[in-house]
Amino acid sequence: xxxxxxxxxxxxxxxxxxxxxxxxxxxxxxxxxxxxxxxxxxxxxxxxxxxxxxxxxxxxxxxxxxxxxxxxxxxxxxxxxxxxxxxxxxxxxxxxxxxxxxxxxxxxxxxxxxxxxxxxxxxxxxxxxxxxxxxxxxxxxxxxxxxxxxxxxxxxxxxxxxxxxxxxxxxxxxxxxxxxxxxxxxxxxxxxxxxxxxxxxxxxxxxxxxxxxxxxxxxxxxxxxxxxxxxxxxxxxxxxxxxxxxxxxxxxxxxxxxxxxxxxxxxxxxxxxxxxxxxxxxxxxxxxxxxxxxxxxxxxxxxxxxxxxxxxxxxxxxxxxxxxxxxxxxxxxxxxxxxxxxxxxxxxxxxxxxxxxxxxxxxxxxxxxxxxxxxxxxxxxxxxxxxxxxxxxxxxxxxxxxxxxxxxxxxxxxxxxxxxxxxxxxxxxxxxxxxxxxxxxxxxxxxxxxxxxxxxxxxxxxxxxxxxxxxxxxxxxxxxxxxxxx
Amino acid sequence: xxxxxxxxxxxxxxxxxxxxxxxxxxxxxxxxxxxxxxxxxxxxxxxxxxxxxxxxxxxxxxxxxxxxxxxxxxxxxxxxxxxxxxxxxxxxxxxxxxxxxxxxxxxxxxxxxxxxxxxxxxxxxxxxxxxxxxxxxxxxxxxxxxxxxxxxxxxxxxxxxxxxxxxxxxxxxxxxxxxxxxxxxxxxxxxxxxxxxxxxxxxxxxxxxxxxxxxxxxxxxxxxxxxxxxxxxxxxxxxxxxxxxxxxxxxxxxxxxxxxxxxxxxxxxxxxxxxxxxxxxxxxxxxxxxxxxxxxxxxxxxxxxxxxxxxxxxxxxxxxxxxxxxxxxxxxxxxxxxxxxxxxxxxxxxxxxxxxxxxxxxxxxxxxxxxxxxxxxxxxxxxxxxxxxxxxxxxxxxxxxxxxxxxxxxxxxxxxxxxxxxxxxxxxxxxxxxxxxxxxxxxxxxxxxxxxxxxxxxxxxxxxxxxxxxxxxxxxxxxxxxxxxx
Numbered sequence: 001x002x003x004x005x006x007x008x009x010x011x012x013x014x015x016x017x018x019x020x021x022x023x024x025x026x027x028x029x030x031x032x033x034x035x036x037x038x039x040x041x042x043x044x045x046x047x048x049x050x051x052x053x054x055x056x057x058x059x060x061x062x063x064x065x066x067x068x069x070x071x072x073x074x075x076x077x078x079x080x081x082x083x084x085x086x087x088x089x090x091x092x093x094x095x096x097x098x099x100x101x102x103x104x105x106x107x108x109x110x111x112x113x114x115x116x117x118x119x120x121x122x123x124x125x126x127x128x129x130x131x132x133x134x135x136x137x138x139x140x141x142x143x144x145x146x147x148x149x150x151x152x153x154x155x156x157x158x159x160x161x162x163x164x165x166x167x168x169x170x171x172x173x174x175x176x177x178x179x180x181x182x183x184x185x186x187x188x189x190x191x192x193x194x195x196x197x198x199x200x201x202x203x204x205x206x207x208x209x210x211x212x213x214x215x216x217x218x219x220x221x222x223x224x225x226x227x228x229x230x231x232x233x234x235x236x237x238x239x240x241x242x243x244x245x246x247x248x249x250x251x252x253x254x255x256x257x258x259x260x261x262x263x264x265x266x267x268x269x270x271x272x273x274x275x276x277x278x279x280x281x282x283x284x285x286x287x288x289x290x291x292x293x294x295x296x297x298x299x300x301x302x303x304x305x306x307x308x309x310x311x312x313x314x315x316x317x318x319x320x321x322x323x324x325x326x327x328x329x330x331x332x333x334x335x336x337x338x339x340x341x342x343x344x345x346x347x348x349x350x351x352x353x354x355x356x357x358x359x360x361x362x363x364x365x366x367x368x369x370x371x372x373x374x375x376x377x378x379x380x381x382x383x384x385x386x387x388x389x390x391x392x393x394x395x396x397x398x399x400x401x402x403x404x405x406x407x408x409x410x411x412x413x414x415x416x417x418x419x420x421x422x423x424x425x426x427x428x429x430x431x432x433x434x435x436x437x438x439x440x441x442x443x444x445x446x447x448x449x450x451x452x453x454x455x456x457x458x459x460x461x462x463x464x465x466x467x468x469x470x471x472x473x474x475x476x477x478x479x480x481x482x483x484x485x486x
Numbered sequence: 487x488x489x490x491x492x493x494x495x496x497x498x499x500x501x502x503x504x505x506x507x508x509x510x511x512x513x514x515x516x517x518x519x520x521x522x523x524x525x526x527x528x529x530x531x532x533x534x535x536x537x538x539x540x541x542x543x544x545x546x547x548x549x550x551x552x553x554x555x556x557x558x559x560x561x562x563x564x565x566x567x568x569x570x571x572x573x574x575x576x577x578x579x580x581x582x583x584x585x586x587x588x589x590x591x592x593x594x595x596x597x598x599x600x601x602x603x604x605x606x607x608x609x610x611x612x613x614x615x616x617x618x619x620x621x622x623x624x625x626x627x628x629x630x631x632x633x634x635x636x637x638x639x640x641x642x643x644x645x646x647x648x649x650x651x652x653x654x655x656x657x658x659x660x661x662x663x664x665x666x667x668x669x670x671x672x673x674x675x676x677x678x679x680x681x682x683x684x685x686x687x688x689x690x691x692x693x694x695x696x697x698x699x700x701x702x703x704x705x706x707x708x709x710x711x712x713x714x715x716x717x718x719x720x721x722x723x724x725x726x727x728x729x730x731x732x733x734x735x736x737x738x739x740x741x742x743x744x745x746x747x748x749x750x751x752x753x754x755x756x757x758x759x760x761x762x763x764x765x766x767x768x769x770x771x772x773x774x775x776x777x778x779x780x781x782x783x784x785x786x787x788x789x790x791x792x793x794x795x796x797x798x799x800x801x802x803x804x805x806x807x808x809x810x811x812x813x814x815x816x817x818x819x820x821x822x823x824x825x826x827x828x829x830x831x832x833x834x835x836x837x838x839x840x841x842x843x844x845x846x847x848x849x850x851x852x853x854x855x856x857x858x859x860x861x862x863x864x865x866x867x868x869x870x871x872x873x874x875x876x877x878x879x880x881x882x883x884x885x886x887x888x889x890x891x892x893x894x895x896x897x898x899x900x901x902x903x904x905x906x907x908x909x910x911x912x913x914x915x916x917x918x919x920x921x922x923x924x925x926x927x928x929x930x931x932x933x934x935x936x937x938x939x940x941x942x943x944x945x946x947x948x949x950x951x952x953x954x955x956x957x958x959x960x961x962x963x964x965x966x967x968x969x970x971x972x
Binding site for chain 2: 083106281416
């Protein structure tokens with residue numbers, strides 16, 4: 001407040017010296033969206049929301065912060081990235097880290113056992129930002145989840161189908177959806193001789209395979225996490241498996257895995273999932289990959305992750321000799337992910353009552369980064385307004401006539417702008433139409449007013465014609481239709 | 487994390503005892519939106535956004551938090567209500583308190599001097615919540631602002647017009663937009679003998695006139711803020727003035743006011759504003775009111791506030807004998823407000839360069855509370871999905887056929903659902919259509935599959951007819967059009 005008073009005083013004294021006391025910026029890892037960027041973002045959202053609605057989803061919203069204890073113990077090693085609010089007296093609060101935990105809290109709180117909902121909102125992670133690669137501390141998630149007691153793989157396959165539909169429609173290049181199963185991973189760890197209490201931490205290590213080399217992951221398992229080198233090497237053998245139904249059948253015959261009930265369950269479910277994906281005509285996009293782990297603790301069944309090709313997700317092994325180019329091609333990678341989490345809602349229920357859930361989360365920022373780059377490269381102008389008509393004064397002293405005309409057009413739901421100057425120059429007004437892509441100028445001059453008409457001008461062709469005031473609304477609508485169809 | 491591990495352990499041990507360790511709730515002053523509420527909210531947003539776009543606005547977005555120092559010294563006595571984030575190492579951050587300060591920061595940071603933009607987003611205030619009256623700690627603001635060096639009252643009048651259009655379209659009852667001018671207030675304070683350094687604090691007291699009686703406001707001025715009783719009584723005389731252009735002309739002749747350059751400037755601008763409002767055909771909605779002050783420090787010119795009638799904003803004087811009813815009728819009140827703030831952007835500029843701005847903020851929560859109440863009272867069922875077709879299995883073992891059919895419909899952009907059970911009961915599936923208002927059921931049975939057709943059923947009329955698979959998409963589209971037009 002002191003600063004403000006001083007600034008006020010300065011202003012009153014007519015002192016124009018520097019008044020800035022701090023760096024003008026957005027907080028680290030965040031950014032503004034300008035109107036062009038908003039235009040691209042709205043296009044992406046429309047595609048995503050249309051798809052969610054095509055699959056019959058409702059939508060909900062939850063607060064941006066939750067009681068801190070709601071988030072505690074849900075994110076494993078990533079919990080350190082949660083933003084806390086300052087204790088200003090009252091409840092201890094944290095910004096949401098994802099939309100899945102608030103969704104589970106919502107279900108438990110309202111005793112909802114069946115719902116299909118989407119939720120598009122910002123989430124917050126105190127991660128190391130890499131903004132050119134689309135990694136932010138504040139970012140959107142577009143989540144679709146199906147909760148309820150259903151038959152195996154029917155909701156799960158629909159989630160995978162949704163990812164495929166959205167990425168196809170967004171037309172941002174080739175992609176692959178890798179799928180795996182937490183039960184298969186656990187069964188595999190057990191078959192490899194990983195002690196039960198190390199499952200989650202070894203799983204976290206496997207999760208890093210899409211960013212680092214096997215040699216480094218192995219070192220983490222053995223040196224940091226105390227796994228025996230033999231067990232690590234057995235894991236190293238399995239994580240190479242990827243493919244389709246035939247790969248799953250091969251693994252079902254594996255001596256070690258076939259003894260694990262969990263592994264067999266996981267493999268059978270994945271076979272059913274791939275069968276359903278085939279019926280949904282997306283099997284060319286879906287690949288089973290035993291190296292996919294996903295970091296979050298709460299997954300219990302199928303897990304999946306979509307990566308854009310040409311933005312390689314897998315690093316080239318060190319021995320194959322990496323060039324500078326690979327670095328660049330890792331720049332985007334994963335754009336969607338999700339899986340089944342049958343235990344999460346039960347963690348919030350007084351009686352531990354479970355609600356089976358499966359869902360998918362689309363990460364908009366990386367997709368957006370690609371589309372923005374493409375828009376810049378193509379050099380096409382993006383309109384940021386929908387204005388249809390600009391009311392032009394051809395002469396001075398017509399401001400009241402302009403206001404009346406604007407009122408008529410607005411009340412007829414025609415998107416209309418005018419100059420905020422009392423006596424604007426004609427050239428400036430036409431220039432504004434061209435710069436902003438406003439298709440029609442409606443011109444008022446003394447002769448028009450005397451004859452109760454206007455001059456209607458097509459900004460593009462510059463063709464002009466007189467239109468009586470009575471017919472104006474109708475003529476504008478006709479002109480707009482003819483412009484849109486041409 | 488400890489809790490999670492214990493819960494994990496419990497789950498493994500098959501212990502189904504109570505696992506809840508805390509109260510399941512939203513943070514104080516916040517709430518979830520369920521699908522019905524989201525449906526109402528989306529309707530309100532659509533009306534508001536359409537209006538903003540009709541007036542040619544672009545849109546931007548800013549982060550939910552700002553550097554703490556950006557917000558410091560902008561909100562006067564309300565600064566204590568700002569939410570701070572915990573210092574977790576790094577920058578000191580606060581949740582945004584409104585959208586106006588982030589907008590000014592955005593303009594200064596990007597050196598933008600002319601823009602017309604809207605911004606719809608949540609803001610945060612650690613206020614005392616009154617949730618049944620639509621007062622929350624997390625709430626939406628829908629802001630429209632015009633920045634740039636323009637001629638007097640042209641942008642200002644358009645902001646008032648926009649409020650009138652939106653409140654008319656939302657159809658939530660009669661409303662009035664009260665207007666006043668900060669320069670007139672300052673000139674009036676000066677004419678009443680208020681010392682210069684008390685202008686802002688006396689203005690804050692006047693701002694409370696819409697919630698409390700003059701007697702209490704006078705006591706605050708005299709007892710708390712040390713104003714002379716004579717000055718307070720002179721203010722008491724002026725704040726009773728309200729009306730139209732004739733009232734402004736009466737005040738222009740006032741001996742005290744006419745000597746103040748500021749007061750005359752304010753009165754002349756208000757006259758011009760009301761003239762423009764007349765041209766915009768909203769003068770029946772707009773009333774000059776010298777008791778309107780608005781709390782925020784940053785206003786420098788015209789200010790306005792829209793109140794719903796029948797949700798009285800003004801308390802009845804104590805002497806007129808208040809009944810219990812009045813309490814209830816104050817429950818909603820102000821739904822939109824704004825004004826001119828020509829100095830705010832300059833506070834962020836290194837050279838103090840000013841960008842004149844005027845804007846309006848629509849408060850969605852109170853409007854939403856009214857519409858939700860109305861929806862509940864009318865007992866009309868609100869659809870929360872857009873699903874057009876439900877694919878029904880008439881028999882067992884048809885899941886693969888169903889999946890194939892859904893794939894065809896989704897790929898043709900038809901909004902389609904199906905059961906997630908492998909062998910759902912026919913009755914359950916028809917029931918789902920009726921409960922959820924899905925207009926068409928497409929039924930698959932053995933005979934349909936053998937004849938390469940489906941049975942198409944109108945949920946409402948229950949009329950059924952056979953349609954060949956080849957014509958299905960086209961027939962569904964026709965049926966949907968005929969249902970919509972009936």
